[in-house]
Amino acid sequence: MQRYACSRLLSRWGFKAKWPNVVLIGPLKRRWFGQPASQTHPHLIAEGEITPGLTVKEFHSRRCSLVRSALKTFQGVKSTEHHLFIFPSATTSFMTNDIPYTFRQNTDFLYLCGFQEADSLLIIKANSDSVITGDHESILFVPRKDAAKELWDGPRSGADGATVLTGVDAAFNSNEIEKYLQHYNKDHKNYVIWYNHAQPVHAVFNNRIVGLLMHDKRHKCVENTMNLMHRLRVFKSAAEISLMQQSVDIAAGAFIDVMKFSKPMINEAQIWAKMDFECRMRGAEFLAYPPVVAGGPRANIIHYITNNQVVKDGEMVLMDAGCELHGYTSDLTRTWPVSGCFTEPQRKLYNATLHVQEECIKLCTQAYSLDEIFTHMLHLLAEELLVLGIIPPETPPAQQINLTRKYCPHHVSHYLGMDVHDTSSVSRSMKLQPNMVVTVEPGIYIPSDDYSVASKYRGIGIRIEDNILVTGSDPINMSVTCPKHAEEIEELMSK
Incomplete structure (x- = not known):
């Protein structure tokens, strides 16, 4: 069967192209596709590509x-x-x-x-x-x-x-x-x-x-x-990694605009809408999953997606969001104060979480599995919680880990790709290998009614998540352009 792009065939027959999104298959037979194609969307898809x-x-x-x-x-x-x-x-x-x-x-x-x-x-x-x-x-x-x-x-x-x-x-x-x-x-x-x-x-x-x-x-x-x-699917080709990087870049850029957009008394739904808008304006098809936009104590609900409350002055907002681009997803989390400035207790908890996250990112190599990184995360978090006085100093080591699980009840990582929780049947006990993409997302969640913790920390929930490419040497933080240090966030929001 002969196949002709519309403009090519019409040019041959001496006509100007009238149907830019139509392919002619055979003599002057119009053909619409059910998805973008190189013949109809040359600005998006090159010849020889499907996606x-x-x-x-x-x-x-x-x-x-x-x-x-x-x-x-x-x-x-x-x-x-x-x-x-x-x-x-x-x-x-x-x-x-x-x-x-x-x-x-x-x-x-x-x-x-x-x-x-x-x-x-x-x-x-x-x-x-x-x-x-x-x-x-x-x-x-x-x-x-x-x-x-x-x-x-x-x-x-x-x-x-x-x-x-x-x-x-x-x-x-x-x-x-x-x-x-x-x-x-x-x-x-x-x-x-x-x-x-x-x-x-x-x-x-x-x-x-x-x-x-x-x-x-x-x-x-x-x-x-x-x-x-x-x-x-757990191993990504160079083309897949490129698409995933584009998806991450879109989400990271959108996060920056959302942080700058947020202010005291903003509604969580407005933050959600802004994230959706900014991702789509940058070329994403849609958000990769219903985002978590959790203000104040609602950040302690791990999968909070109601997103309909007001974020008050002095509170932080935790947003877990990503986008989908040409079948590939991103998955980032940032936590920031809507006022633009961290309070001292917020800063201490935030920096503790950030330190653990950065140390865990360094472990995303062939020497470790995701489960082993999770174990390291628990020990690192326990050390931080001891320093902050959230875990009493006399607590036995085994009990320290149990308490840490209370304040961070989820795993540190999952595989990422076409699905957000990608390739779920691949064991997290398997050693990481080059061309895998994973998340790193420790958190600290202090319930409002946990009276064993100092009142200044109660009701604060923090999670920081990046997307990491495993290589043959050092891991690559694909979401490095999304600010996450407290000073960076405060400077961004002051502009």
Whole structure:
């Protein structure tokens, strides 16, 4: 099939381009895509890319890596010739009737093909001799072109467009999935199904399609793809690291403007809105998760997202927020006084938290796992809390750690990537390796009703979080441009 960019074809025929967001496939046939493409958004996506910065070649390489990794880990590979991988997309969720929530693609599906439309399915076919090369056949099933539905919901790529966009071997309409699998099931026996059956992401596909394969029982077994995918995704390519850095830079710049914007008696909702606005103005699609915007004592609620209270003069606000850019997320936390100046108790608690955070960042090397950094965090925090008198000096060492867990009840880190809490099946006891991206986020939370602590500290909650790239040498703080030292924050807010 010949494929032409609109302007190129019209120029050849002697016309000026009239449809800048349309691709012509074949003789003067107009083609809209269901997502940005190099043919329609050359300012955003280069030729040969599916997602900005991510090429057709990289997506193909990911599928090859998946096949190789799967077959190497499968114990019965020598006795099983055929392997069928099934990855559904997300489906559209509705808040009421026909009013949808913002769509976010299933990240495993997106990682393997870059296709952004709901109710799609990726099938990867391989055989046992692919264990070395990763050779495979990739087939997408996508919503069919439908003028009536596209009038209401926007353009669809259709099977032809999906092939042009993603470079898969073939694409068909999604209503042909059952027929395709029936033929596959008829022609193959004793094959392995690779599918995340434990956490299905698309209920309809799970019931209709996978149920069809299970019912006939011609397959050998079903292998869960979750651990397999997470082990691949936890290591970021150079292109992914670049996208993540852009996402972090956007969030860091937005944080600066939000700090400068905040003032006594501001509503948490206004801070939230300002963060959302600044991230979108810098190019992010949306916030990566509902942000925590917690003023005063509400900062002691770790996942506070109500965000509807007034932050009073003399109080601090803890904001945990990030954004999503082209499928990759950032996740930062800063705590600052809305008045622009820390009180002395606030400063002492803040500097204690900051010291622990900076020491933990230094440990983000191949010598440590996230769990080991967490253990170090507890000991460092215990030392700080002893100095501040929050933990009594006569407390036995073991009890010191227990009390520290009370004042910091969460882990110090998680993996970061396409999802905020990325690759959750990858153990935090595994040693860190180059090209992983992690967070470092210690906190100190003193409840208002903890009368064992001096009154000057009660009701204060502090967390500081940066995004860290693990390398072969020193870790790189990707969010270094976001101010976090008390003096930097006060200077910023004084302008």
